[in-house]
Amino acid sequence: MFKSVFISVFIGTALIVAAFIINAKRPAKETAQPGAEFVRATGKCAECHRKETSAVVHQFQRSRHAAKWVNCLDCHTALEGQESQEHRGFTIAKHLTAKNCSQCHATEYNQFIKSRHGAPAWAAVTGKGDFTPEQIAFAETYHRGAVDRAANQLAILEGPGAINTGCLGCHDIGKPNEDGSIGTCTACHARHSASIALAREPETCGQCHMGPDHSQIEIYHESKHGVIYNAQKRDMNLSAEPKKLSTADMSVPTCATCHMSGLEGLKVTHDTTERLSYWLFAAVSEVRPTYQQGQDAMKEVCLKCHTQPYVDKFYQEAEVVVGATNTKIKDAKVLMASLREEGLLTPQAFDELIEFLYFDLWHYYGRTAKHGAFMGGADFVQWHGNYELLLKMTEMKEIAAQLRENHAKR
Ligand code: HEC
Ligand code: HEC
Ligand code: HEC
Ligand code: HEC
Numbered sequence: 449m450f451k452s453v454f455i456s457v458f459i460g461t462a463l464i465v466a467a468f469i470i471n472a473k474r475p476a477k478e479t480a481q482p483g484a485e486f487v488r489a490t491g492k493c494a495e496c497h498r499k500e501t502s503a504v505v506h507q508f509q510r511s512r513h514a515a516k517w518v519n520c521l522d523c524h525t526a527l528e529g530q531e532s533q534e535h536r537g538f539t540i541a542k543h544l545t546a547k548n549c550s551q552c553h554a555t556e557y558n559q560f561i562k563s564r565h566g567a568p569a570w571a572a573v574t575g576k577g578d579f580t581p582e583q584i585a586f587a588e589t590y591h592r593g594a595v596d597r598a599a600n601q602l603a604i605l606e607g608p609g610a611i612n613t614g615c616l617g618c619h620d621i622g623k624p625n626e627d628g629s630i631g632t633c634t635a636c637h638a639r640h641s642a643s644i645a646l647a648r649e650p651e652t653c654g655q656c657h658m659g660p661d662h663s664q665i666e667i668y669h670e671s672k673h674g675v676i677y678n679a680q681k682r683d684m685n686l687s688a689e690p691k692k693l694s695t696a697d698m699s700v701p702t703c704a705t706c707h708m709s710g711l712e713g714l715k716v717t718h719d720t721t722e723r724l725s726y727w728l729f730a731a732v733s734e735v736r737p738t739y740q741q742g743q744d745a746m747k748e749v750c751l752k753c754h755t756q757p758y759v760d761k762f763y764q765e766a767e768v769v770v771g772a773t774n775t776k777i778k779d780a781k782v783l784m785a786s787l788r789e790e791g792l793l794t795p796q797a798f799d800e801l802i803e804f805l806y807f808d809l810w811h812y813y814g815r816t817a818k819h820g821a822f823m824g825g826a827d828f829v830q831w832h833g834n835y836e837l838l839l840k841m842t843e844m845k846e847i848a849a850q851l852r853e854n855h856a857k858r
């Protein structure tokens with residue numbers, strides 16, 4: 449009895465002593481780092497925040513940042529143009545933006561602001577009003593008409609409540625910040641875990657890329673890629689370093705793989721526009737000025753896993769869907785234009801039923817058919833796409849006939 453108590457006391461003491469020895473060693477190593485005062489500062493932030501906001505500290509500790517000696521103040525220090533506040537003996541920034549991340553990740557930031565995730569995303573809702581002339585000029589060189597534009601009519605009609613927590617809940621990925629930078633990196637990375645594994649999860653993109661007007665996440669889960677991913681993701685290495693990501697780490701693609709990743713030595717990009725060839729979100733989809741480069745870049749990704757004839761056939765079939773959808777939308781567009789010419793519709797947007805039908809026709813069903821064709825969602829090309837296109841067009845024709853009949857009677 450005495451012996452076993454003695455042994456456990458002995459082992460306990462030994463463990464405590466060992467912990468002290470390890471701990472005594474650690475600060476010595478840490479303080480030998482270039483930013484010794486920052487390391488100590490992080491200790492202070494963490495010590496207190498472990499009690500106040502424990503989850504933040506746990507997330508941070510598991511991150512690559514902690515492993516690489518990036519500390520709390522590296523991110524939380526106020527930079528030029530940022531408001532600061534006194535905080536428990538430290539001075540920290542009131543708000544953090546993409547600018548804080550870009551200190552160390554300039555390449556990613558510079559790619560990001562060239563994409564439609566930058567200024568175009570915000571301007572799609574609020575128009576150009578919140579941007580400086582320089583910011584507008586910069587964005588317009590990459591996306592003509594995407595920032596130098598008026599505020600969205602539907603948004604105005606729905607009002608500030610809908611805009612702020614609705615539209616901008618997704619479109620704030622490209623918010624202009626007070627410090628002059630644009631957007632936020634934490635839409636795909638988290639504030640304290642900064643994980644590429646998280647960014648590669650389809651659900652991360654699906655936070656915004658979902659619903660009837662951009663059903664990318666639904667299409668993905670229906671596609672063969674999505675089904676295999678969901679079945680096999682446990683065996684994949686989602687945190688493989690981007691510059692070394694191989695098909696052994698991920699043998700099926702997620703959104704990130706096709707649109708961003710550096711699979712098998714390809715160039716990683718934060719410009720999600722780089723690999724696209726059509727403006728699929730538009731009512732009538734024209735080819736982009738970067739059609740050939742965009743298509744070549746995306747096909748290069750497919751070709752890491754598929755053969756050339758297979759990929760070419762896939763693209764040919766998808767392009768047929770784009771063409772056929774364009775024809776259907778154009779018919780509806782002509783119908784709307786002639787009703788306007790005949791004076792049967794008011795000039796105001798969204799005040800007549802047929803305007804909503806037309807909007808649904810291209811914004812929901814036309815887009816869905818095109819997205820389905822390019823990302824492997826047969827049900828979306830057909831039942832959520834073409835079938836609805838036919839139905840809405842029939843309804844529109846019926847309303848148009850009625851409007852004309854009523855007008856003739858008057
Ligand atoms: C002695 C405890 C303590 C220390 C040390 C401390 N904090 Fe805090 N911190 C708090 C508490 C408590 C809050 C909750 C809001 C408040 O009371 O200010 C907070 C809030 C915050 C917030 C949110 C502020 C806001 O405006 O919403 C940030 C960011 C933050 N701390 C970062 C840090 C960083 C970075 C450090 C180290 C440089 C640090 N804290 C050191 C206790 C502390
Ligand atoms: C990689 C950069 C980065 C590092 C490192 C970092 N933070 Fe943060 N932290 C952020 C960002 C970004 C936000 C969101 C701030 C905002 O929206 O203005 C944030 C927010 C916070 C908040 C407010 C959280 C809330 O939900 O209310 C606290 C508290 C905080 N950080 C504490 C810490 C502490 C303590 C450390 C170190 C252990 C730390 N942070 C390290 C980037 C970082
Ligand atoms: C003080 C410099 C610094 C700041 C500020 C900083 N980072 Fe980092 N970041 C690093 C370093 C260093 C690494 C590790 C690079 C490596 O492993 O080679 C890293 C790695 C990353 C990674 C890759 C993580 C992984 O799983 O491999 C992401 C994502 C990331 N940072 C995002 C951010 C975001 C988002 C912010 C702003 C909220 C930010 N960083 C702020 C220095 C910084
Ligand atoms: C659930 C997230 C989400 C909400 C809420 C949302 N959007 Fe979007 N929006 C997106 C995504 C994602 C795209 C990209 C679609 C694509 O390229 O297929 C997009 C595309 C657009 C586009 C077309 C692209 C462009 O630059 O012209 C416009 C315009 C737009 N949204 C306006 C709005 C307005 C106005 C609201 C509110 C009435 C709104 N959005 C609400 C996520 C959202």
Ligand code: HEC
Pocket residue numbers: 563564565568569570572617618619620621635636647648652653654655656657703704707708720721724
């Ligand atoms: C916080 C919301 C949000 C998240 C998260 C998000 N996106 Fe987006 N994305 C948008 C919005 C909004 C647009 C439309 C911007 C516009 O054209 O006005 C968009 C547009 C795009 C486009 C079209 C770009 C173009 O040139 O037309 C692609 C591709 C894209 N996103 C891919 C992704 C991928 C891949 C992820 C995940 C790794 C992702 N997005 C995460 C909101 C988001």
Ligand code: HEC
Pocket residue numbers: 650653654657664665666668673701702703704706707723724725726727728729730742743746822823
């Ligand atoms: C197998 C590769 C692949 C996967 C996986 C994939 N996409 Fe795509 N995506 C494409 C292709 C190909 C296009 C059409 C490219 C073009 O325009 O030439 C496209 C188009 C898009 C567009 C349309 C941009 C526009 O012009 O309106 C968005 C947005 C988008 N994808 C987002 C996503 C999101 C979010 C996911 C995950 C839920 C995803 N993609 C998964 C290959 C993929």
Ligand code: HEC
Pocket residue numbers: 546549550553556557558560565632633634635636637644647648689690691693704705708709710711716718
């Ligand atoms: C649309 C989602 C999205 C946004 C927004 C985003 N990232 Fe990323 N980021 C990713 C994905 C996905 C990867 C992994 C790429 C891969 O699979 O090769 C990544 C990788 C990274 C890496 C590791 C790169 C490398 O080559 O090792 C860093 C650092 C990083 N991001 C920083 C940032 C910064 C800084 C911002 C803001 C300017 C940002 N990210 C915004 C999705 C995003």
Ligand code: HEC
Pocket residue numbers: 672673676695698699700701705706746747749750751752753754759762824
């Ligand atoms: C990381 C590897 C990878 C990438 C990148 C990739 N795929 Fe796939 N794809 C697969 C795998 C694995 C399967 C399943 C093959 C099987 O059934 O064994 C698949 C299946 C398919 C299928 C068959 C669907 C079915 O119903 O049988 C099509 C079509 C397809 N991919 C097209 C593409 C296109 C187009 C691209 C590029 C835009 C692409 N893939 C990119 C790995 C990939």
